[in-house]
Amino acid sequence: MVQISEQLNSYRSGPDENGFFGQFGGRFVAETLMPLILDLQDHYEFAKKDASFKAELENLHKHYVGRPSPIYFAERLTDHLGGAKVYFKRDELNHTGSHKINNCLGQILLAKRMGKTRIIAETGAGQHGVAVATAAARFNLPCTVFMGATDVERQKPNVFRMKLLGADIRPVTAGAGTLKDAMNEALRDWVAHVDDTFYIIGTAAGPHPYPAMVRDFQSIIGQEAKEQMMEVEGRLPDHIVACIGGGSNAIGLFHPFLDDPEVNIYGVEAGGYGVETPDHAASLTGGNPGVLHGNRTYLLQDNDGQITEGHSISAGLDYPGIGPEHAFLHESGRVKYVNATDKEALAAFQLCTQLEGIIPALEPAHALSFVEKLAKDRPKDEIILMNLCGRGDKDIFSVAEHLGVDI
Amino acid sequence: MTISFTTRIDERFTECKTSNRAALVAFITAGDPDVETSLQIMHGLVASGADIIELGMPFTDPMADGPAIQASTLRALAKGHTMKMTLDMVCEFRKTDPKTPIVLMGYYNPIFIYGVEAFLTDAKKAGIDGLIIVDLPPETDDELCIPAMNHEINFIRLATPTTDEKRLPTVLQNTSGFVYYVSVAGITGTKKPDITKVDQAVQNIKAQTPLPVAVGFGVREKQQAFEIAQVADGVVVGSALVGAIEQSLDKNNAATEKTVASVTKIISDLRSGIEEAAQNA
Numbered sequence: 001m002v003q004i005s006e007q008l009n010s011y012r013s014g015p016d017e018n019g020f021f022g023q024f025g026g027r028f029v030a031e032t033l034m035p036l037i038l039d040l041q042d043h044y045e046f047a048k049k050d051a052s053f054k055a056e057l058e059n060l061h062k063h064y065v066g067r068p069s070p071i072y073f074a075e076r077l078t079d080h081l082g083g084a085k086v087y088f089k090r091d092e093l094n095h096t097g098s099h100k101i102n103n104c105l106g107q108i109l110l111a112k113r114m115g116k117t118r119i120i121a122e123t124g125a126g127q128h129g130v131a132v133a134t135a136a137a138r139f140n141l142p143c144t145v146f147m148g149a150t151d152v153e154r155q156k157p158n159v160f161r162m163k164l165l166g167a168d169i170r171p172v173t174a175g176a177g178t179l180k181d182a183m184n185e186a187l188r189d190w191v192a193h194v195d196d197t198f199y200i201i202g203t204a205a206g207p208h209p210y211p212a213m214v215r216d217f218q219s220i221i222g223q224e225a226k227e228q229m230m231e232v233e234g235r236l237p238d239h240i241v242a243c244i245g246g247g248s249n250a251i252g253l254f255h256p257f258l259d260d261p262e263v264n265i266y267g268v269e270a271g272g273y274g275v276e277t278p279d280h281a282a283s284l285t286g287g288n289p290g291v292l293h294g295n296r297t298y299l300l301q302d303n304d305g306q307i308t309e310g311h312s313i314s315a316g317l318d319y320p321g322i323g324p325e326h327a328f329l330h331e332s333g334r335v336k337y338v339n340a341t342d343k344e345a346l347a348a349f350q351l352c353t354q355l356e357g358i359i360p361a362l363e364p365a366h367a368l369s370f371v372e373k374l375a376k377d378r379p380k381d382e383i384i385l386m387n388l389c390g391r392g393d394k395d396i397f398s399v400a401e402h403l404g405v406d407i
Numbered sequence: 408m409t410i411s412f413t414t415r416i417d418e419r420f421t422e423c424k425t426s427n428r429a430a431l432v433a434f435i436t437a438g439d440p441d442v443e444t445s446l447q448i449m450h451g452l453v454a455s456g457a458d459i460i461e462l463g464m465p466f467t468d469p470m471a472d473g474p475a476i477q478a479s480t481l482r483a484l485a486k487g488h489t490m491k492m493t494l495d496m497v498c499e500f501r502k503t504d505p506k507t508p509i510v511l512m513g514y515y516n517p518i519f520i521y522g523v524e525a526f527l528t529d530a531k532k533a534g535i536d537g538l539i540i541v542d543l544p545p546e547t548d549d550e551l552c553i554p555a556m557n558h559e560i561n562f563i564r565l566a567t568p569t570t571d572e573k574r575l576p577t578v579l580q581n582t583s584g585f586v587y588y589v590s591v592a593g594i595t596g597t598k599k600p601d602i603t604k605v606d607q608a609v610q611n612i613k614a615q616t617p618l619p620v621a622v623g624f625g626v627r628e629k630q631q632a633f634e635i636a637q638v639a640d641g642v643v644v645g646s647a648l649v650g651a652i653e654q655s656l657d658k659n660n661a662a663t664e665k666t667v668a669s670v671t672k673i674i675s676d677l678r679s680g681i682e683e684a685a686q687n688a
Contacts, residue, residue, distance in 0.1 A: 018546060028515060028542040030471040032567040032592050035574055174477060180468065187470045192593035194569055291516045291542065292468060304489045305520030307467045 011258035011334050014325060019208020019295075021328035027207045029294045032191045041209045043114050048216070053109060060105050061220065064138070065095045067102075068224040071232065071385070076355040077375075084378035086371055087237065088388040089225045089253065092360065098390035099221060099249045100131035104200055106217035108135040111198035118193065119143040121200045122186040124151055124179035124245070125316035125363070126158025127390055128202030133167035135200075143167045146185045149177035151315050158394050176309045179245075179319045183293055203246025204323035207294030211324050218252025225385060226256050237385040239264045239374060243367040244337070245281070245317035247326045249389035258334060267326060268370045270312035271339035281310030283322040284330045284337045297324040313342035313402065314362035316390070340369035346402055348372060349392065361390030362399070412559040414536040415508035416584040419458050420619040420640060428685035429636035431456060431678055432621050434512065434645030435670070436463035436479040438488030439652060442496055444662040445483075448652070448670050449500050453507050455671035456678030461539065461645070464493055464513030471541045473594040479649040482660050490517050490526075494533045501534040510537040510563060510584075515551065523551055527558040537561035537584045545577045552581050561585075566612055568592045568604070575615055585619040585641060586612055593624070596646020600625050606638040632680035637688065642681060647673055 014021035027037060047053040061067040070093070074086045091099040111119060119136045121143070123129030129145040136143035145162055149171040152159055162169055175181035183206075190199045204214040229237055240257055242250035244267045257263045272280030280286055283298040290299040292307060300308045300320035310318040329335040340348070345362055348369035352360050360368060364387065371386050378384070392399070400407045423430040433452045438445055449460055465483040469476060497509055511530065518526050518540070530538075538555055545552075545564070552562040561584030569592055570578055579586065588608055590600030600622070609620050622635045623643025635642045651669040656662065 027544065027546055029544060030541050030567075031544055031565045031578065032471075032569050032589065034544045034546070035569045035571065175467070184468050184470050188473075188594045191471060192597070194592050291514075291519055293470070294542070296519075299516075301516070301520065303520070305466075305517035306484060307516070 011329065011332065012255060014328065015208060015212050019212070021325045022331065023289070024297050024324035024327040025208055025211055025295050027294060028291050028296065029207045030191060032194060036194050037207050040114070043110060044209050044213050047110055047113060056109055057106055065101050065105070066093060067220065068228070069093050071225060071228040074356050077352065080355055081372060081375040083375040083380060084238070084382040084384050085380070086375055087383065087385045089221060089385060091221055091249065091387060091389045092391035096131045096134050097393065098127040098131065098361065099218060099252060100128045100202060101134065102220055102252070103202065103214050103217040103248060104131040104135040107198070107200045107213070108139050108141070111141070112139060114198065116196060116198035117141065118197045119200055120146070120186050120189050120197055121202060122146045122179065122182040123202065124148070124182065124319065125314065126151070126155040126162065126394065127316060127361070129167070130158050130161050130165070132200050132202070133162040133165035136167065137165045144170060144189065146170050146172055146182040146189070148179060148182045149173045151178055151182070154398060155315055155394060157397070178309065178315070180307065187293070202248065203319070204248045204251045204325060205246045205293060205295060205297065205321060211295065214248050215251045215255055215325060218248050219255045221249065221252040221387060222254060222256035225253060229385065233383060236260055236263050237383040238262070238378070239266065239382070239384045241266045241268065241367050241371050241374070241384060242387040242389065243268045243317065243363045244322060244326060245270065245319050245363065246321070247323040249387050251323060251325055253387045254329070254335060265335040266370060266374070267335055267337045268367045269337060269339040270310070270314060270317035270366055271341040271344070272311040274341055275339055279311035280339070281312045281318045281320065282339045283320060284326065285339055287320070289327065292321055295324045297321050297327045298330070313345060313398070314366065316361070316363045317366065338370055340366040344369040346399065349399060358388070359392035359396070360388055361392045362395045363390055364388050414559065414561050414584060415506060416459065416510070416536045416561055419508050420585060423458060424640070426685070427688060429639060429681050430458040430619070430621065430641040431674065431681055432459040432461055432623070432641050432643040433457035433648060433674060434461040434463060434643065435648055435652070436465060436476065436483050437493040437496055438465060438483035438486060439479040439649065440482055440656055440660055440662045440666065441486055442488070442492055444666055446496055446499055447667050450504065451667045451671045452674055453504060455674040457674050459508045459510060459641070461510045461512045461643070462493065462497070464490060464511055464517055466514040466517055469514060471594055473596040473646060475596050475646040475650040475653065478653060485660070490521050494529050497533040497535060508536045509534060510539055511535055512539040513541070515540050515542050518551065523554055527555055527560060531558045531560060535560060537563050539563045539565065539587060541565070545580060548581050556581065556583065563587055565589050568608065572611065575612065579616045582618065585621050586616060587643065588612060588620055588622045588639070589624045590622050591624050595624055596650070598625050602634045602638070605635065609639050629676045629680035632677040633684045636681040636684035642677065644673065644677055
């Protein structure tokens, strides 16, 4: 669990008691949900300080997830790029194939403690849905996953996985049928089943305490990476990089490094067809502050405050918002937010597969595309650490389609 | 903090109380199916017996609304409806109806983007009396509730079955105009309220505030209006109206000659339920 730093001028002191990171975050929800969210906050605060909660989670991390995930020196990639050394934090090796399980286990333990008997979740690419369905199966709780109808179509392997795990999949046809619409529908279900239902939000967004709670559960990534870097290199990396949709893997890697000024931090948003076109999902680069899904953050929206649809080759990144702590870190300047296009991500996906024998998910392929540019620019004695947050098995069908290959 | 001011809402509830009956509050979405028809519907609502109009401000992501209101908000947006058009509609309505209270209902983001001060100034000028903003709970009162009071606009709060006695004072604190009791935990227009539970909840609220209490979420039939009118100061109908609008449209979601009448028919029906409740009392 994260220790909130007491140090003055810390970037790690948020959120405040109302859930704000500067002007971002908060609790913008319907009254029906308010008592529930306050109750969740109390339970979470209590669990955070409870040694038995921590012990149970650590036990699951070690024996069920396979943590700690290794860090790996990507030697051939480094040679190929000819600059700074590139390391991967291998969260794609976790059980279920991504970082999402870190958060799901934390939240499901909390659901158990609160006496909730039913789990709901939203999912985009299906990685979070699979992790939730897995945790729900492991803890014997019925589980309903809301997924945009468009995503159900383009993520068939994950849909079938969730079904095998016993989850009830509800395709959502409203809007463009993607992640944002799935989240609306999950919130509607939650409002109607407040007594027995726990909503496991997959990203570091939503009403307080979700952004802080998801961050805390994901911070295991950065904590491990910090220790592992010290072990292997005897120092912290010069640069850390992660991809961002809602931003849960990124905040998990970044948070333990925020108060280490010698570490440069980069978040890579989905540039889609290019941030100069309307078809991207780069909320920080191409959006502006607004209020959606319970928090104030950067959103893709029109001049009238209507939310627009994000586009990305990666279904895990096409959310039109971003976690509020990232909005705060963006405005404070501590983290630099850049982007990679569909094309660049696709190229990085292939490069990683060919040089390292690792098929990355399309999400971290965005981060990798930026790492390519950064490594080429930086001297050989510098170190870049990238979070390889998911594996790409789920993406091979859509990659084949983009490459014009019939499988 | 208390700021003292009177709006058309207060006056209307007083009038209804004098006639010993509950007020009928009617919700429609602004710009559905188009601005012109929407305006005709507003006048039609008043003519057929509605006391207060709630005008939905369309939003792409209406998280607390059921399928009927979601669909209506998206129909309005598909026609290019904007916040400015909603406010202009109210200006136009006020030219011939200076008395009927109008409450704008919706979500915070379109207001936040319009700019809170600019919005409140323009809303007051247009003749808006109150606001119901679903995703602004009392914890966020500094955002819009307090500024609205400074512009003499009522900020009407929702109380729900999950609002327990401990939380109720927080909910009531800066509420003015009336209290909107959401009779079911859920989204708009999906479940039927249980009248005994509603009665108890309304009494609990009234024990803590002198404000009128209106009850909504799931009201469709005359019998329900009849029952609710006996335990509350107001009956709110929404999904039934926007559902009727949807049914009346042609293949291209354009208004037909049936559109206005389909709404006014429901209103007259509910109003007669309220009148019968008044005679029954």
